[in-house]
Amino acid sequence: MSQHSTLAPLPDLAKRTEKMIRWLASFGANPNGGVTRLLYTPSWLEAQSALAQKMEEIGLHVFFDDVGNLYGRLEANQQSSGSILTGSHVDTVKNGGKYDGAYGIIAGLIALQYLKDTYGPPRKHLEVVSLCEEEGSRFPYTYWGSGSITGTASYSQIQNLKDAQDIGFEKAMLDAGFGNGSHKPANRDDVLAFIELHIEQGAILEHEQKSIGIVEQIVGQKRYTVVLTGEANHAGTTPMALRKDALRGASQMVQYLMDSTDRTGAPLVATVGKFSIEPNIPNVIPNKVTFSVDVRHPSGTILDQFSEQFEQEFRNIAKERDLSIVIDKWMDARPVEMDIQLTNQAESICQNLGIPHKRMASGAGHDSQVFAPFCPTSLIFVPSHRGISHSPLEHTSINDLETGIKVLIELLYQLGYETEE
Amino acid sequence: MSQHSTLAPLPDLAKRTEKMIRWLASFGANPNGGVTRLLYTPSWLEAQSALAQKMEEIGLHVFFDDVGNLYGRLEANQQSSGSILTGSHVDTVKNGGKYDGAYGIIAGLIALQYLKDTYGPPRKHLEVVSLCEEEGSRFPYTYWGSGSITGTASYSQIQNLKDAQDIGFEKAMLDAGFGNGSHKPANRDDVLAFIELHIEQGAILEHEQKSIGIVEQIVGQKRYTVVLTGEANHAGTTPMALRKDALRGASQMVQYLMDSTDRTGAPLVATVGKFSIEPNIPNVIPNKVTFSVDVRHPSGTILDQFSEQFEQEFRNIAKERDLSIVIDKWMDARPVEMDIQLTNQAESICQNLGIPHKRMASGAGHDSQVFAPFCPTSLIFVPSHRGISHSPLEHTSINDLETGIKVLIELLYQLGYETEE
Numbered sequence: 001m002s003q004h005s006t007l008a009p010l011p012d013l014a015k016r017t018e019k020m021i022r023w024l025a026s027f028g029a030n031p032n033g034g035v036t037r038l039l040y041t042p043s044w045l046e047a048q049s050a051l052a053q054k055m056e057e058i059g060l061h062v063f064f065d066d067v068g069n070l071y072g073r074l075e076a077n078q079q080s081s082g083s084i085l086t087g088s089h090v091d092t093v094k095n096g097g098k099y100d101g102a103y104g105i106i107a108g109l110i111a112l113q114y115l116k117d118t119y120g121p122p123r124k125h126l127e128v129v130s131l132c133e134e135e136g137s138r139f140p141y142t143y144w145g146s147g148s149i150t151g152t153a154s155y156s157q158i159q160n161l162k163d164a165q166d167i168g169f170e171k172a173m174l175d176a177g178f179g180n181g182s183h184k185p186a187n188r189d190d191v192l193a194f195i196e197l198h199i200e201q202g203a204i205l206e207h208e209q210k211s212i213g214i215v216e217q218i219v220g221q222k223r224y225t226v227v228l229t230g231e232a233n234h235a236g237t238t239p240m241a242l243r244k245d246a247l248r249g250a251s252q253m254v255q256y257l258m259d260s261t262d263r264t265g266a267p268l269v270a271t272v273g274k275f276s277i278e279p280n281i282p283n284v285i286p287n288k289v290t291f292s293v294d295v296r297h298p299s300g301t302i303l304d305q306f307s308e309q310f311e312q313e314f315r316n317i318a319k320e321r322d323l324s325i326v327i328d329k330w331m332d333a334r335p336v337e338m339d340i341q342l343t344n345q346a347e348s349i350c351q352n353l354g355i356p357h358k359r360m361a362s363g364a365g366h367d368s369q370v371f372a373p374f375c376p377t378s379l380i381f382v383p384s385h386r387g388i389s390h391s392p393l394e395h396t397s398i399n400d401l402e403t404g405i406k407v408l409i410e411l412l413y414q415l416g417y418e419t420e421e
Numbered sequence: 422m423s424q425h426s427t428l429a430p431l432p433d434l435a436k437r438t439e440k441m442i443r444w445l446a447s448f449g450a451n452p453n454g455g456v457t458r459l460l461y462t463p464s465w466l467e468a469q470s471a472l473a474q475k476m477e478e479i480g481l482h483v484f485f486d487d488v489g490n491l492y493g494r495l496e497a498n499q500q501s502s503g504s505i506l507t508g509s510h511v512d513t514v515k516n517g518g519k520y521d522g523a524y525g526i527i528a529g530l531i532a533l534q535y536l537k538d539t540y541g542p543p544r545k546h547l548e549v550v551s552l553c554e555e556e557g558s559r560f561p562y563t564y565w566g567s568g569s570i571t572g573t574a575s576y577s578q579i580q581n582l583k584d585a586q587d588i589g590f591e592k593a594m595l596d597a598g599f600g601n602g603s604h605k606p607a608n609r610d611d612v613l614a615f616i617e618l619h620i621e622q623g624a625i626l627e628h629e630q631k632s633i634g635i636v637e638q639i640v641g642q643k644r645y646t647v648v649l650t651g652e653a654n655h656a657g658t659t660p661m662a663l664r665k666d667a668l669r670g671a672s673q674m675v676q677y678l679m680d681s682t683d684r685t686g687a688p689l690v691a692t693v694g695k696f697s698i699e700p701n702i703p704n705v706i707p708n709k710v711t712f713s714v715d716v717r718h719p720s721g722t723i724l725d726q727f728s729e730q731f732e733q734e735f736r737n738i739a740k741e742r743d744l745s746i747v748i749d750k751w752m753d754a755r756p757v758e759m760d761i762q763l764t765n766q767a768e769s770i771c772q773n774l775g776i777p778h779k780r781m782a783s784g785a786g787h788d789s790q791v792f793a794p795f796c797p798t799s800l801i802f803v804p805s806h807r808g809i810s811h812s813p814l815e816h817t818s819i820n821d822l823e824t825g826i827k828v829l830i831e832l833l834y835q836l837g838y839e840t841e842e
């Protein structure tokens with residue numbers, strides 16, 4: 001640790017972190033260097049079992065809950081009214097990276113081992129949690145792990161869900177040995193705080209040369225599908241003035257959306273990621289364009305105002321170009337605030353340790369947004385090289401991984417050892 | 422005919438035209454009302470055979486050439502140094518309309534029958550031709566019929582071409598009974614003029630309430646494939662300023678292309694008909710866009726200037742948005758002029774008959790552009806309802822069909838009966 005740390009030195013942290021990241025990535029490893037660990041699949045089960053064994057070796061009290069969340073508890077040396085949780089999700093997207101989710105679990109393991117070995121039992125239970133699911137990569141359902149703990153998810157919601165191979169969610173869960181009542185119920189009422197260490201999945205920290213991002217909010221997000229309909233016609237024989245060109249209208253809308261996002265300024269982001277046209281023939285004027293819109297901002301008010309504006313402008317452009325338009329807003333997630341006290345505490349730690357850091361918004365969704373309405377929650381980022389994520393190219397430097405774990409240890413120490421009951 | 426016609430009256434013209442259009446559309450008829458008559462297929466062969474029989478019935482001298490072009494000749498009453506040809510193509514696109522190509526053949530048949538019955542043998546041979554192929558719908562080759570007559574097409578060019586079922590062009594030709602030397606060679610040196618009556622396939626005539634369009638030029642046309650490459654990244658975590666959004670760049674280019682086409686003004690047309698993005702996922706910034714550009718204008722100079730300009734602007738936009746760009750111009754067809762004397766002659770006929778008409782450019786390609794460098798050529802349009810073509814909805818009113826045939830008869834009369842040797 002740096003000269004400002006209150007803690008004992010951490011020998012070999014970098015080497016151990018690197019080794020454990022590689023070790024966890026071996027479960028579900030793809031030939032191209034990526035990782036595929038979908039919920040309740042063999043590679044997922046192997047990873048959870050191996051993590052459980054590692055937790056045992058460290059001397060933690062290990063248990064699964066009924067949906068497959070895995071806990072390793074460092075028991076308090078006294079009556080503890082609840083537990084401080086740290087961790088992240090063990091599942092990955094298809095052919096994802098080594099760090100997304102995995103880093104938060106590895107960091108929690110290393111932190112608890114260090115704290116146990118150095119300071120013995122804490123005053124409050126400290127638990128590392130390997131959340132069973134966050135990505136929604138196998139079934140069309142996200143945050144199954146954190147949702148089951150906090151009670152926002154329930155078995156009735158997943159009853160009819162199937163994966164791409166037509167296997168039911170419940171059957172997959174039972175086959176993996178969960179959902180049968182043999183483990184503790186997932187829903188908990190004893191969580192005092194949740195601390196999640198995660199890669200940024202963006203390039204802001206790297207760009208600004210910061211090692212730590214302390215998340216203040218997870219952004220609000222709206223998602224749309226826009227369908228424009230015009231008239232297909234011959235590219236050579238239809239004068240410009242007689243056209244109802246759906247692509248021309250759509251291009252104007254994309255232009256407007258991007259330019260007005262720039263004008264409103266950061267941290268507003270807008271993305272058109274899906275875009276298709278019909279009939280898609282070089283010499284036929286497009287009669288139909290379907291595209292997605294994804295807009296995000298930490299302020300719900302700004303997001304609402306901005307969205308109202310571009311929806312109106314889209315309608316104006318459609319009218320001007322003689323196109324019919326259908327705007328379907330199919331997601332409207334409000335921004336979620338992290339705990340202000342934990343945010344301040346994490347910032348103090350960075351200041352004391354001399355770590356370049358930044359308060360920021362998270363543009364991506366995380367388990368922390370499910371925990372935040374339920375218990376004091378803090379989400380801490382380390383940089384992602386070039387912002388690349390959900391890819392075998394996902395990378396965070398070993399120095400940044402180490403720095404993140406140091407901050408986590410300090411925070412868990414303050415919460416678990418120093419705090420008065 | 423109107424009171425200004427020099428010709429005898431034409432009884433039942435409307436009814437006979439309608440009947441014959443329906444009759445020819447029965448060969449290759451689709452259940453939805455469309456027509457599919459691809460080169461050398463059974464429906465194509467049936468149509469050519471039925472047309473040959475009809476020509477015989479009318480009393481024309483009937484012959485095929487080696488590639489399958491079908492001729493019906495009204496022989497001159499004296500030594501004729503050559504033939505005046507009229508007609509169009511018998512093949513269709515997949516699920517095309519009843520009028521495209523077919524109308525020009527039917528019109529020629531009716532015109533020759535009328536002239537023969539009314540005035541007897543002409544001073545010059547008059548021939549109706551049912552050209553075997555124009556659309557390029559079965560094999561990736563267009564203007565096979567007119568190209569074989571004029572000598573721009575040859576067997577060596579089609580040697581390695583295959584259709585979607587992997588059947589070779591030559592094999593298909595041989596199986597249909599052509600290409601084996603049993604018919605006259607296709608290449609001719611005795612064509613005095615080519616007159617093509619065709620549907621407009623655009624909405625200009627209908628929009629301006631004209632019954633006849635006299636084509637002065639067939640437009641020049643350039644076709645491009647443009648590929649933009651940026652960087653895929655997370656929609657939530659990548660600030661606008663750090664993006665290399667290929668779709669944003671492409672939208673800006675489409676916008677520029679359309680706006681500058683408007684500024685340059687008619688008859689310039691520009692179309693982006695094919696457009697696809699990668700990875701095409703709602704929450705990922707597009708890293709790649711591939712799109713087509715089709716620009717057409719009757720003036721080669723204006724087309725060159727305009728194209729140079731937009732290519733430059735595309736490169737500027739790519740640079741501004743930090744994208745790499747590849748612009749592949751894979752077609753650069755020069756404009757083709759129709760014969761000025763025939764154009765004037767057709768216009769005089771319209772004036773004399775009191776027919777609302779318009780000199781215009783053809784935005785689509787036609788057999789006439791293959792004949793034009795080879796012999797005096799005239800292309801005459803009748804209106805297409807709503808400009809719809811290559812569709813079962815293709816429609817021209819019976820009045821307009823009738824008017825077109827009247828103009829054709831007058832023109833053939835002047836060329837075949839009145840002209841001095």
